[in-house]
Amino acid sequence: MVSLCLASVIIFTIVEIAPGDPASFMLGINAQEDTIAALRAELGLDQDKLSRYFSWISGMLQGDFGTSYTYRSPISNMIADRIWVSLPLALYALVISTLIAFPAGIYAATQRGKVGDVAVMGATQFGIAIPNFWFAMILVVIFALKLRWFSAGGFVEWENGIFQSIKSLTLPAIALALPQASILSRVMRSALIETLSEDYIRTARAKGFGKRAVIWRHALRNALIPVLTIIGLQFSFLLAGAIIIEQVFFLPGLGRLVFQAITQRDLIVVESVVMLLVFAVITVNFIVDITYAIVDPRLRRRV
């Protein structure tokens, strides 16, 4: 709660400091002074900052994000449309990245120092180094232009078939997931290696468990704690950081919305979307915290 309030103040202040008057921007260079003033009054821009801040906040609390300056339509509708692109995209990318990272990380940890480990770590090095918009374009060239398995961009609305929508999100999700998967598998590997050197692993081995059984039964759950932290951070990044990928694939997501809003000085949209992202990040972190307690009984409080 405290962090939400703080975030709202900071966002509002920063956006207000940014140069550019939405009213004069909307009306063009040749606009008359009094027309601009009239528009400012209409948009509520003539009121003092404090009351604008409070009307923004109180509106948001009631689910009313205000009206976009440029599009003159309620922001809540705009966001609602877009979030059904961005949220599934982020989740999809997260699933892909986890599905790649877990096996890769576990494999590398068990092969520590051997060829398999070096190969996986080398691959993740590439994954981190390659800019994902470039990787996205390569994916488009191969899978959309050459093989024609996917379309090169655009989004098929959910009403036209879930499968089609997922298909249209696949390439962007892969592009988004690549660096995340690389980071995650490195974290997985080092967490697992560290766990495997713990005393209780030796105890488990002395009980007669084989190497593989020890990993599944004892090591993995303990190694999951640092991995969860990274997953939490990544989800927020995937949700907010998809701006470029959304541009590359012409996806009508939140990233594109913010991007357009910034170029058009549609301040209220920027503020609202950023606020929403902050909310999402905090929620995700909260979920991660709860998951910690599920994974690690030491973090539970005895009831």
Place this chain on the structure above:
Amino acid sequence: MSILSVENLNLEIGPAKILEDVSFKLNEGRILAITGESGSGKSMTALSIIQLQPKNAKLGGKIFFRDQEITNKNELELCKIRGAKIGMIFQEPMTALNPVKTVGDQISETIVLHSEKNKKSADSETFNILERVGLNPAINVFKRYPHELSGGQRQRVVIGIAIALKPSIIIADEPTTALDVTTQSQILALLKKLVKEDNISMILITHDLAVVANMADQIAVMQNGIIVEIEETQTLFKSMKHEYTRSLFAASKHSVELPIIEKNSDPLLSIKNVSCRYRLARTKIFSKSNYFTAVSDVSFDIKNGERVGLVGESGCGKSTLTRAILGLEPIFEGRINVDDVDILNAKASIRKNIQVVFQDPYGSFNPRHKVSTLIKEPFHLIKGSIETKKIENKIEKVLEDVGLSADDKSKYIHEFSGGQRQRIAIARALIIKPKLVIFDEAVSALDVTVRAQILDLIAELAAEYGLTYLFISHDLSVIRSITDRCLVMKNGKIIEQGLTKKVLEQPQNTYTKKLIDAVPKLPNFQMEL
């Protein structure tokens, strides 16, 4: 017939020879103790028997379990022996159990692994095992996680895992080293009982000669990877053929001559009705905060020139009290004065009168600084600048005083052994000539021979520097040899105090008596030299 025989075991890690030609036989139903100082290869011998030596180690020689050779078995066959035929108990009960699994599961999974039983019958067997190792079923141990149990209770769980399948052999690697004396005696008694009941043969690895003497039928003494002497317990203690055995024995009975210092009647440190408490986590959001009182209403004085010991088991509040004296812990009630100045308002000029030597010689130094930088740190407590040259001279002097050489100042801390590091820690404490030094378990992490040397050093320095100190330890023999007066602490209170000799020989309090009785004693079939 011997149940386990080890023949010419050699172990190399890189260029270092860890074990050399280790051979011994373990007979059925007997307890063989392997003793020696750290680094002598005791634990490596144990790990080699169950073939869990480090990956990069090269193992030579043969190990037979009954008549099967273990050393040439594959991983799958080994897994059938580990846990089922040979059980293992490790030193650190704090880390030996998986923190995210209930202790019941950790025992019952062993049973499921090695027998045809299903989870349910393994669970019900686990209940019996938990009761057998002395864990009260009323507190529902089965469903608890390791962090909810004390050190002693966890070690009971580890023992439970080891005996779950009634193995032929148990290897116990320092099973009680991390435990308090009273807990130690309980755990040793439990082990002895179980081994007898199930007719298990045991290899007991420990550095503690007194424990060895009371438990083992046969003793092997190891030094630098070689078994220097292996004998029946009685014979070994009587004859002590090997010089190293004798030196170990002498070191563990070591006593030092404390110099007599004129005591001055003004209290240097005065502690009056001090209590410290911690806030406990709330169980409900709006419930009142609960507090745990770690130190409650403690008062005592230390006069100039006095050497005072503070004894108590873990969790008794010694560490909290120490931190309070150092001004590192908020005091809830009472006052702590040093030289009549309240420690809480103490400025650097007063702080410089107290220095401390901590337990862990490995963790208490910044590894990136040179020894000279580490030692001269306390100088920032002294106002006004001192010439660099003078400081350098002091560093060299103090290094020589603690038995190192002046050249050591330009080395890094990892180049030193545990005992040498503790000397450096003492040098750091002494360099600004403090009035009071606090030794917080300063010799607990050291081997017996090194411990004896450090105790000698402290006694020497006590004469030279006229030291006043507070020596905190759980080890009564250390307290006996190095203090004039001692305080016994339990549950945050001082329950007995007086002259060390008197307290240890004629304890008044029942807890003190219990504590003294729990200490394993070296038997008195003394050397007939």
